[in-house]
Amino acid sequence: QVQLQESGPGLVQPSETLSLTCVVSGYSISSGYYWGLIRQPPGKGLEWIGSIYQSGSTYYNPSLKSRVTISVDTPKNQFSLKLNSVTGADTAVYYCARQRLRGSTPFHFDLWGQGALVTVSP
Amino acid sequence: DIQMTQSPSTLSASVGDRVTITCRASQSISAWLAWYQQKPGKAPKLLIYDASNLESGVPSRFSGSGYGTEFTLTISSLQPDDFATYYCHQYNSDFSFGGGTKVEIK
Numbered sequence: 394q395v396q397l398q399e400s401g402p403g404l405v406q407p408s409e410t411l412s413l414t415c416v417v418s419g420y421s422i423s424s425g426y427y428w429g430l431i432r433q434p435p436g437k438g439l440e441w442i443g444s445i446y447q448s449g450s451t452y453y454n455p456s457l458k459s460r461v462t463i464s465v466d467t468p469k470n471q472f473s474l475k476l477n478s479v480t481g482a483d484t485a486v487y488y489c490a491r492q493r494l495r496g497s498t499p500f501h502f503d504l505w506g507q508g509a510l511v512t513v514s515p
Numbered sequence: 516d517i518q519m520t521q522s523p524s525t526l527s528a529s530v531g532d533r534v535t536i537t538c539r540a541s542q543s544i545s546a547w548l549a550w551y552q553q554k555p556g557k558a559p560k561l562l563i564y565d566a567s568n569l570e571s572g573v574p575s576r577f578s579g580s581g582y583g584t585e586f587t588l589t590i591s592s593l594q595p596d597d598f599a600t601y602y603c604h605q606y607n608s609d610f611s612f613g614g615g616t617k618v619e620i621k
Contacts, residue, residue, distance in 0.1 A: 429610075439559065439602055441610040452609065455516060488558055500606045501549035503570070505558035 395419040397489040397506035405483075405513050411476040415489030415506060416469075423447045423467045427492035427499035430463060430474050432485040433508075440485075444492055444499050445472055452499065479513045486510050517541050517605050521613035527621040534590040536616045538603035543583045547607040550579055550588045553615075554599045562601075563588065593618070 401413040415428065422428065429444040443453040445463045453461050457476070465472045476483060487509050490502040518541040528534050538548065546566040551559035561570045563579035566586055576591045590597055598620055603613040 438614045439604075439612040441612070444610070454609065490558075493564075499610075500547070501561065501564045501604060502551075502559075503561050503564075505560075508558055 395491070395504055397491065397504065399487060399489050399506045399509035401487065401509045401511050403509075403511065405479055405511060407480055407513055407515060408478055411474070411479050411483060411511055411513070413474040413487050413489075413509065413511065414471055415473070416471045417491075418470070420491075422465065422470045422472065426494060427452075428465070428472045429490045429492045429499070429502055431488045431490060431502070431505075432483075433488070434482075434485045442474065442476075442487075446499075481513050484511065484513045517544060517608055517611055519603055519605055519611055519613040521601075521603055521616050523616060524614065525617045525619060527619050528593050529621045530593055530595060532593045532621075534593050534597075534618060536588045536601055536603075536618075538581075538586045538588070538613050540584045540586075540605055540607075544605045544607035546582050547605060548579075548581065548586050549604045549606065550577075551602045551604060552597075552599045553602065559602060590618075 396418045398416045405411045427444045430442040443463045445451045462475045489506040491504040492499045520539045522537050548566045550563040553559040567579045578589050600615045600617045
């Protein structure tokens with residue numbers, strides 16, 4: 394079955410860059426769908442970070458756009474997040490998710506990874 | 516950007532109760548709304564999409580309705596497995612989530 398697995402550093406120093414990789418298994422990342430990243434600070438709600446298509450086309454949350462880069466590696470069947478200049482406010486569980494398409498437009502998230510906690514702390 | 520407001524933030528209910536959660540959008544989102552269930556330490560699970568379409572495998576006691584700016588998620592008869600937090604999600608313009616509604620045992 395289709396699975397998404399996040400992998401990240403666990404702990405990142407303030408002002409540095411958070412890097413997270415989402416590996417997709419059981420489905421080719423090139424076969425359609427957008428692929429998204431969502432985060433959830435401890436005890437709080439969900440925040441969309443951005444989404445990417447196999448072609449590299451991206452959508453970013455305007456509030457994070459200046460610090461975010463999402464890329465896709467189709468041979469490795471994975472996509473990745475880089476979030477720079479992190480602070481404690483970026484501490485969260487980061488989720489990868491598959492996003493359904495309607496035509497060429499991304500819609501809702503239908504399948505999620507288990508999530509990876511990333512803590513920003515000295 | 517579109518703001519999503521859920522109410523109530525917490526709801527106390529008993530097994531067998533009919534439960535309704537409301538989500539309001541700051542501007543019209545047509546029917547481009549989904550609902551998710553999240554249990555502690557787990558990822559969200561898709562329940563409803565396009566405001567009223569039940570995701571495959573989701574029990575029929577869950578239903579969604581609404582259009583424009585006001586939407587509801589209804590659980591017709593609350594089961595023990597349904598105690599969780601529920602989020603609405605709009606995908607009309609970019610993507611944003613409501614603040615969540617925690618359904619707890621009364």
